[in-house]
Amino acid sequence: MNALAMQVEGRLARAVQWTGELKRRPARVPGMRRLRAAIDFFARGVFHVWRNHRYISVPKLLNMTAVNLQFKLKTERVVGRPYRMKIESTNICNTQCQLCPTGVGLQGRPKGKMDVERYKQLIDRVAWHLAALDLSMWGDPLIVPEIYDMIRYAHKKGVWTYISSNLHALKLKPRKGESVLQAEQLVNSGLDMLTCSLHGASQKTFEAYQPGKSFDEAVAKVRHIIGTRDRMGSRTPEVQLNFVVMKQNEHERAAFERLADKLGCKAVFSWPALNTRFLDRDKQLVPLEMSAETLARKTREHLHQWLPTDPDFVLEPYQKMLDGNYKPEDFNGQKLFDCSWPWTASVVNWDGNVVTCCGSFDPEEDMGNVFDRGLGAVWNSRKYRLARRSFKRKLDAQQTAENPCATCPGFMV
Secondary structure, eight states, X not given: OHHHHHHHHHHHHHHHHHHHHHHHSOOOSTTHHHHHHHXXXXXXXXXXXXXXXXXXXXXXXXXXXXXXXXXXXXXXXXXXXXXXXXXXXXXXXXXXXXXXXXXTTOOOSOOOBOOHHHHHHHHHHHTTTOOEEEOXXXXXXXXXXXXXXXHHHHHHTTOEEEEEEOOTTOOSSOOTTOOSOHHHHHHHTTOOEEEEEOOOSSHHHHHHHSTTOOHHHHHHHHHHHHHHHHHTTOOOSEEEEEEEOOTTTGGGHHHHHHHHHHHTSEEEEEOOOOOGGGTTBOTTOOBOOOOHHHHHHHHHHHHHHHOOSOGGGSOHHHHHHHHTOOOGGGGTTOOSSOOOHHHHEEEEOTTSEEESSTTOOOGGGOOEEHHHXXXXXXXXXXXXXXXXXXXXXXXXXXXHHHOTTTTOOSSOO
């Protein structure tokens, strides 16, 4: 039965990947974009319920139904709570990923790690409505020694758990003062899914995105985790390899799939997020007061450097930027992508400050602090409600200046 369940889950995951790609393709027939979005929404719902069926309770299912209905209606106040959350274990990282704000040295909020006792209190409060938890954000979770206890605590509370890691903090031998392998701790924690960030099938492409790091060492660690999991007789964590498609690596997609098959895991291909919104800021996120022409030229250079040649992996906003047709104000009141984050999901940074989505880096975009006010108060605060309003109605100039969603196309670019 386990083998059958894994096959069904694999097929559903591939279906969701396909519907997601379909939704993002330009639509030439009126109404086609909305139809594609509905198909993708349905597919993701089926996949989510199947994948999390061990963790789904009646209250969670009712909450998910209510929240998704309100997402479709685009209500400003949400009755219910997010059923997906990212709770950042740390924003400290050990590599320099070239398309990540942390990796290129932007200074957002201070560096730190989530306090474990505060984390447990938060999990206690949200477990009734939380179906899926990601403990990754702007840092690498495996840097945090307590990450295994954090995963285990959520797992015991009936929450599906996930982390994404570059694996550089993982040791193949027990750490000093310990007798258990980190890979064994990972398996014993109950982690459901682990994504390993590789983005290449050779040292050359791997190093183009993660300078100074060893591709062979990363692959050896993936093999070690999978071998440890199988030796322990566990079916979790499910391991997948992440490949953000860029100009530097797009020629290795087939080789990357072969590598994943050889290792016994799944290859996941995704669109690059180029973080063009920071190009007019310095390292401290202070505006550089660039002219429109200078910023446009800098943006085009950045896009030409990183965007793949395959149009299927070039999101529409980036094409608009290249064509000179990108106007953020056009998205105030309507979006290119029907983003569900403000209704179905939320992000709690390591310091307790809440943001609307996984692309939010600047502390000025914070919605409030969950440890000071509680998630419920933040979730339906004025700033959160304005974020949702921007999907149907234009915000005024002052509201726009205060809200990161106002001029976002539905995918932080």
